[in-house]
Amino acid sequence: MITIKIGPKQDPKRSMQKLKNMLINEGLFVELKKRKYYAKPSLKKRLKREEAARQRVKDKHKAIRNALKSEEGW
Secondary structure, eight states, X not given: OOOOOOOTTOOHHHHHHHHHHHHHHHTHHHHHHXXXXXXXXXXXXXXXXXHHHHHHHHHHHHHHHHHHHHHHHO
């Protein structure tokens, strides 16, 4: 369970923002988005495969950037 403690002089808007950030970090908003509509298992597989492909591209680009950065350091 997620709890936020508010001090006597603390702004309630700030505590709401802290709660929202904690929910985002926990992944609750993503889970709620997924459960909003029923997704067939085949759709879940396809989305998972597409996300993995995007992540591979991101990792490849990151590795290239790191290699270029280390090469410049020489």
